[in-house]
Amino acid sequence: MxxxxxxxxxxxxxxxxxxxxxxxxxxxxxxxxxxxxxxxxxxxxxxxxxxxxxxxxxxxxxxxxxxxxxxxxxxxxxxxxxxxxxxxxxxxxxxxxxxxxxxxxxxxxxxxxxxxxxxxxxxxxxxxxxxxxxxxxxxxxxxxxxxxxxxxxxxxxxxxxxxxxxxxVVTEPRPQAPTRPSTGSTNPLPRPTTPLPNPSTSNPKPSPTLPQVPNGKFVVVVDPGHGGPDPGAIGIGGLRETDAVLAISKQVATLLERQGVQAILTRQDERDLDLQPRVDIADRVNATVFVSIHANSFDANRSDVNGLETYYYDSGYNLAKTIHQSIMETTDMRDRGVKQANFYVMKYSSMPAVLVEVGFVTGREDAQRLSDANGRSQLASAIAQGILRYLQRN
Missing domain, CATH: 2.60.40.3500 (Immunoglobulin-like)
Structure with missing residues (x-):
């Protein structure tokens, strides 16, 4: 309803x-x-x-x-x-x-x-x-x-x-934090036993300075991929795609809000959400752009496969290119390019839409970044900067 x-x-x-x-x-x-x-x-x-x-x-x-x-x-x-x-x-x-x-x-x-x-x-x-x-x-x-x-x-x-x-302010005690909803599955997915690499001790690149845009002019829908019974890809040390991209998406939304953009998340927790409802949300709020955030995977024995991929469909090319460049400037990720695809959430969106694959959960370099709070924050800042740059130019 x-x-x-x-x-x-x-x-x-x-x-x-x-x-x-x-x-x-x-x-x-x-x-x-x-x-x-x-x-x-x-x-x-x-x-x-x-x-x-x-x-x-x-x-x-x-x-x-x-x-x-x-x-x-x-x-x-x-x-x-x-x-x-x-x-x-x-x-x-x-x-x-x-x-x-x-x-x-x-x-x-x-x-x-x-x-x-x-x-x-x-x-x-x-x-x-x-x-x-x-x-x-x-x-x-x-x-x-x-x-x-x-x-x-x-x-x-x-x-x-x-x-x-x-x-x-009510006088009753505040309720406990909500627990994650049941996925409805009686057979939980097995978690890989390969340990995650230790977070890098090298100095990361500084977080980008986020540009300001006219307050209240733009609406950005941020779409964390998967969720609920669909955890997405599962990688090194049990790293789940849904957990990594939800954390990054929430930070992206917060950063955009601070810069005067209204940010709408398609989901805020581990819940099941089909593809069409994600598109519907963007249409209802008359979004300026739609940004879906995912993580990649490859053969479990190929931890050498790492890198950033950004996808677009039709009108989303400039948005994809700008976000991709921002991430490459801010991180030391391997560049796997900006590519065209007909993913559902991009193809059926009425506004410029992109899908960002923020690394491989099965890749040793990327899994380290995606499992680390500082690494996720760095990615979120870069994505937010790319979105803001695009909004400034369009």
Whole structure:
């Protein structure tokens, strides 16, 4: 189930760019064009998860989407002039534990909400307090204000009295960090026993100075390859492609945000995501460019095969060339060239799109870099620099 809203920019408020609810994983994802700080609570009779987005304008009519027999519907509406509200309403008799509702952010503009499976318990539902606060982590650069009590009639506390971008500090303990979702596989992949090489002690090349671009003008979708039950390639010492590229992609998104670019990640954790939904995300947010990040592999007995490859399709050549050059300038990787290919996420994207193979997980040189935090950071900085250079020129 998917909800999508594309809005014009506003100097006074953030806009909700897109949202979607994944019924199979009970996960809500949302993205705005400015940093926000959500607030959340559980409201009883019937049980509703209420998420307020202070300082966010919907810019359209209320939307109500049916879900299934347990979750009656998802609603998105303008609660007051300064607050967009998202409500997940459960069927009568169902309830959820507020301590298991877990908020995460890739940046202050991009949030996910993982929810537990609702449980049918009429007694618990009827005995629940009118409102229960949910802990929400503080996004960077957002102010904190004291906890607000619920209103006397038990309705969700309105947020119009809170300055936009403020968090309500709740008194309940913060939930534990979410664990990696099950991949659904009963036979885990074997991990190679070859040890990883020790990180290099030589002096790495300095991180590039990232260029600034006009604030808010560009939207970049960063796509970490694979995920969930698909770990991608597995290399030396059990190095998994999905782990390396997710770490690099998150850093790329953070660096772009710091330079005034809105960065959207297609996934923020180990989850299953088909190819078309990755393309759909880029289309919904009207992305300027699409950058997919992967890692290569070769015969396990050929650890001598290493190097960088960058692929493009049609309009992505200049983007691929610029990113590739930036990585080659910043690292000592072997240059395997810029190549044309018809990979799905590039071929079916409506904007310039590239796929960067950041090295071989089976290569002794590349595996060392991809398994090392400093090596991943160096790659992320180089990719971000290449993207920013391209945006400056186009």
């Amino acid at each position: 998917l909800g999508s809203i594309l809005l014009s920019s506003s100097a006074q408020a953030a806009n909700l760019q897109f949202w979607r609810f994944d019924r199979t994983q009970n996960r809500l994802e949302l993205a705005t064009d400015e940093g926000i700080q959500p607030r959340a609570q559980i409201v009883s009779n019937p049980t509703r998860l209420v998420i307020d987005l202070p300082g966010v304008k919907l810019g359209g009519p209320k939307q109500t989407l049916p879900v299934d027999g347990i979750v009656n519907n998802m609603r998105v509406a303008q609660f007051d002039p300064q607050t967009t509200r998202i409500v997940m309403e459960l069927a009568p008799g169902y309830t959820i534990d507020p301590r298991q509702v877990k908020f995460q952010y890739a940046s202050a503009r991009q949030w996910t909400v993982d929810m537990p499976r609702p449980q049918f318990s009429p007694q618990r539902a009827s005995a629940a307090p009118p409102t229960q606060a949910i802990a929400v982590p503080s996004a960077p650069g957002v102010a904190v204000v004291p906890t607000l009590p619920p209103t006397s009639n038990g309705r969700p506390t309105p947020t119009s009295s809170i300055p936009p971008g403020s968090i309500v």
